Amino acid sequence: MSAAPPKPRFLSVDHISWTVPDLDAAVAFYRDVIGAEELFRMGPMDAALVEPAAEVEIEAIAVVSAT
Structure with a gap:
């Protein structure tokens, strides 16, 4: 039996984004x-925010309907 x-060891998270309505x-x-x-x-569709006192960038991308 092997x-x-x-x-794997994770050293950091590079990118997380959420799609929001x-x-x-x-x-x-x-x-x-x-x-x-x-x-x-x-x-018109993206915004980037940073948490206070942290090296974290939060990216929010809005869903835009092409109707």
Whole structure:
């Protein structure tokens, strides 16, 4: 019987993003409740925020219907 392969070690998380139906509501939540600061917007669909006193970037992408 072979030994199980070693589990990988994670040193950090590079990128996490959430798709949200209402970008302004998501930004308001992270800004007003979490205390994040909005860093930039890349056009009408993206926003990036950073948590206070942390090296974490939160990216929210709104779903825009092409109707």
